[in-house]
Amino acid sequence: MTAARAITCPACGGTIEVRAAGFSVNLACVHCGSLLDVSRPEVVLIERHAEAARAYALPLGTRGVLYGDEWAVVGATLRSDGEASWQEFLLFNPYRGYRWLVLFEGDWQFGTPLTDRPQGDGVRIVWRGEGYAAVSDPTVTTNQAVAGEFYWRLAAGDTAQCTLFERGDEVLSRECTADEENWTHLVPLPGALIAEAFGPAPTQPGRRRSAPQGFSAAGAKPQRETGDRDDLVWMFGLATITAIVALFAMVLLAGPVSVVTGRIQVPVGSRTQPERIGTITVTRPYQFVTITADTDNFHNRWVDLDYSLVDRATQQSTDAYGLVEYYTGTDSDGAWSEGSHRTETMISRVPRGTYDVYVGAEAHGWPSDPVQTPDAWYGTETISVKIDARTGAMSWGMWVTLLLGLLAWPGLILWWRNREDD
Numbered sequence: 001m002t003a004a005r006a007i008t009c010p011a012c013g014g015t016i017e018v019r020a021a022g023f024s025v026n027l028a029c030v031h032c033g034s035l036l037d038v039s040r041p042e043v044v045l046i047e048r049h050a051e052a053a054r055a056y057a058l059p060l061g062t063r064g065v066l067y068g069d070e071w072a073v074v075g076a077t078l079r080s081d082g083e084a085s086w087q088e089f090l091l092f093n094p095y096r097g098y099r100w101l102v103l104f105e106g107d108w109q110f111g112t113p114l115t116d117r118p119q120g121d122g123v124r125i126v127w128r129g130e131g132y133a134a135v136s137d138p139t140v141t142t143n144q145a146v147a148g149e150f151y152w153r154l155a156a157g158d159t160a161q162c163t164l165f166e167r168g169d170e171v172l173s174r175e176c177t178a179d180e181e182n183w184t185h186l187v188p189l190p191g192a193l194i195a196e197a198f199g200p201a202p203t204q205p206g207r208r209r210s211a212p213q214g215f216s217a218a219g220a221k222p223q224r225e226t227g228d229r230d231d232l233v234w235m236f237g238l239a240t241i242t243a244i245v246a247l248f249a250m251v252l253l254a255g256p257v258s259v260v261t262g263r264i265q266v267p268v269g270s271r272t273q274p275e276r277i278g279t280i281t282v283t284r285p286y287q288f289v290t291i292t293a294d295t296d297n298f299h300n301r302w303v304d305l306d307y308s309l310v311d312r313a314t315q316q317s318t319d320a321y322g323l324v325e326y327y328t329g330t331d332s333d334g335a336w337s338e339g340s341h342r343t344e345t346m347i348s349r350v351p352r353g354t355y356d357v358y359v360g361a362e363a364h365g366w367p368s369d370p371v372q373t374p375d376a377w378y379g380t381e382t383i384s385v386k387i388d389a390r391t392g393a394m395s396w397g398m399w400v401t402l403l404l405g406l407l408a409w410p411g412l413i414l415w416w417r418n419r420e421d422d
Helices: 192-196 226-254 396-419
Strands: 005-007 013-020 026-030 035-037 044-047 063-066 069-080 086-094 096-105 107-113 124-127 128-135 139-150 159-167 170-176 181-189 260-265 275-295 300-311 317-333 334-340 342-365 382-391
Touching: 026 226, 063 192, 086 139, 096 342, 107 192, 181 192, 226 396, 260 342, 275 300, 275 317, 317 342, 342 382
Parallel strands: none
Antiparallel strands: 005 013, 026 035, 026 139, 035 044, 063 069, 069 086, 069 139, 086 096, 096 107, 107 181, 124 128, 128 159, 139 159, 159 170, 170 181, 260 275, 260 382, 275 342, 275 382, 300 317, 300 342, 317 334
């Protein structure tokens, strides 16, 4: 690092250390805040103040190592956009030049002034082959206070028009004044790294306010608060607990189980008359009834199944339909199969009562029914179908729909936050 030069403030008589002698132009006295011109051998008072220097998160003169280089904090400024304020620290290394540290509500960023200007319009720009999108309109920012050394003439009350462009966690900040335009590239740094490098404990983040819309040398993009992550964990946890409670409730409401089983024989190419399989009892005001059909290991056949639940008290019928089909063959891609030898049909909202279960069926072959000859010794081809009807079923589709609905809102928030980060 360069040797420091001690000077005396013409306003208050305090001793000030010039840490970037030969580079700095302006210096704000740390004792009284007066603005001094240190670009010449004789120190010139530019503007007199009688205000003690503000307390900054990093004291002037502090040294720390970041990215393998030692940096000295030579300047500090408090900036505001009218809604929020933040601190900016000017770092100096005689071999690397100047860098920035920006602190906004506990979040730190490391800024590098750009020598190669980005290209593009006011909405989207490109820098070193990467696109950045504007996240704010041009906003006027103001220096509320300054302390230490700066390589340009800077004073409290100075304003600049600033615009932020983001790409993930990276930010490009554009500062425009009447005389010039400056760009800074910023990346986030953990507070623990700042504490390790410069000594003081990192500022703890407080309640999140609106982020500043623009900066002079920097455009700090606050990193995601721990609370923002916690609220998603809380929402996903609540959705999961609600889904589990709903599952138990559906199991309890499914009620007692009444089961009847039977078997029918269905000739291929013809239809059977409805057969009574047995009786089931619905004990709840309303219950689901599930009818399952298991068939033989046939190929290239299908069976249409007509179910009827006939209320013994009223003789009213509740009807449903089932289909069992299974096909095989070969093509240019090889052997293929489609369908299943088992099917399940669910009948919803069956009222309380005792029901006779009837099943009618019709079987066919594909691509056509087999030809039956009168002298065929083996008789007519039939398909054996086992029928299982039971109450107390539960609609898994309803539960999955509920689960997706519960997870939709936190999932949408998670997608939106990741979209913002990208």
